[in-house]
Amino acid sequence: MYETLETRFGHEWVATLRSEVGAFAEQNGPELERCRKAGSFPAELYQEMGKRGWIGPITPTDEGGLGGGVPEYCAVCEEVARHALISPQISVQGQQWLLTWGTPQQRSRYLPGIARGELIFAEAISEPEAASSLRALTATAEKDGDEFVITGRKTHVNLGAQADVILVYANVKDAGLTAFLVDAPAARLERRQTDPIGLRLLPTAEMDFTSVRVHESSVLGEVGRGFDTFLTTFNVSRLGNASELIGFAERALANAIEYAKVRSVGSGTVADFQGIQWIVSDAYARLYAASLARDRAANVAEAGGDVSLLTTLAKKLAIEAAEYAINECFSLIGSHGLYTDTDYGQLLQDLKVYRVAGGSLEILRNYVARRVLGSETLEGLL
Secondary structure, three states, X not given: OOOOOOOOOOHHHHHHHHHHHHHHHHHOHHHHHHHHHHOOOOHHHHHHHHHOOOOOOOOOHHHOOOOOOHXXXXXXXXXXXXXXXXXXXXXXXXXXXXXXXXOHHHHHHHHHHHXXXXXXXXXXXXXXXXXXXXXXXXXXXXXXXXXXXXXXXXXXXXXXXXXXXXXXXXXXXXXXXXXXXXXXXXOOEEXXXXXXXXXOOOOOEEEEEEEEEEEHHHEEOOOOOHHHHHHHHHHHHHHHHHHHHHHHHHHHHHHHHHHHHHOEXXXXXXXXXXHHHHHHHHHHHHXXXXXXXXXXXXXXXXXXXXXXXXXXHHHHHHHHHHHHHHHHHHHHHHHHHHXXXXXXXXXXXXXXXXXXXXXXXXXXXXXXXXXXXXXXXXXXXX
């Protein structure tokens, strides 16, 4: 749903994207399902997506990407989720970090490969005792000549076991939180793949950094500016989360409606019942509202405006719309949705990942409340 999304390439590009993503998903459905059940990363299909620009929507064409902006990023994420492909979300966050904070050398070394899906990017932020609060992170980076020595444990790292380059957040003494680009194959780190319930095409890992040495040129941005690097990327990345949630909801609702329209009950179909129609109405309205909020935030972000509140609202509404649509779909499909050869069970688990990751629903609600209560105009209410 793209009622007001202003892409650089126009509405025809969005229609073409939807068609091409759908065809690619159908062609590779068996392999995707095999990897989803196994919790494995389909690297070859990921690279094929990269060749089509779906992994690097925000990166300029001369650096390996599609050449789009935030609206294109949202469209790609929505369609990929709509058709159950591999999320580009982690990769796009890496590209955003490099585009905003990377040196020319860092960009030339990493950006083209990441945007094309040839280099696997991961971000190591969360720790066993710290996730939503960056101030609670305990990983350290000790300066030693022209190097930093990183020590700490990270968890919930999507593609951590597969990554070629990892952005690691650690604390530097007397400076504060700092982001480092670490070449994984050359680093002294232990990686253990874990088994998540959702987004199983992006398996997670735990990582131990034991005196991992990186050159000072590996710092992303500046020493001590980790909070700044984090916020500039995650404010926009919430739109990727929101877009995938919208895609999940679209898939569930569309499939459930198609089933309800032909499933016979007495002299009619499931869709003939008023109670069912109310569910369809409510689910569609919530999804429509979430899409409008996402579109508005994406357009403002593309124009360079302040989007902290807008992206928070967009993700909050998308979580609520997706949870309602996917949960209520079972009223339309009944026992048909209780088997693993349908998408509904996996969709329930996928949406739970984004209910927590990238800013939980509770964190989002807290932020909205603080903004409203702290504003002289109550954010437009007065």
